[in-house]
Amino acid sequence: MPRFLPDLAERTAATYLEAFLGLLLAGTVTDLSTAKAAAVSALPTALAIVKGTLSGILSRTGTASLLPTPKARTTPPTGPAAS
Secondary structure (H helix, E strand, O other), rough: OHHHHHHHHHHHHHHHHHHHHHHHHHHHHOOOOOHHHHHOOOOHHHHHHHHHHHHHOOOOOOOOOOOOOOOOOOOOOOOOOOO
């Protein structure tokens, strides 16, 4: 699982930044303070951690993704494009 923790950390950080920036932009309309936006952004971040952890447990990909990874090619390519 060497890829799992960096993958989960990247997804978590991205989720927090997206939620925080979205709330800051919406805050100009709804008058949401920066501190409240930072606190509210923690909820989708926590959900991203839960989803990523469950994905790591349930999948065999070694990442925080539910999507399957492409299988490695086991035979070399043949034909004119192979040379």
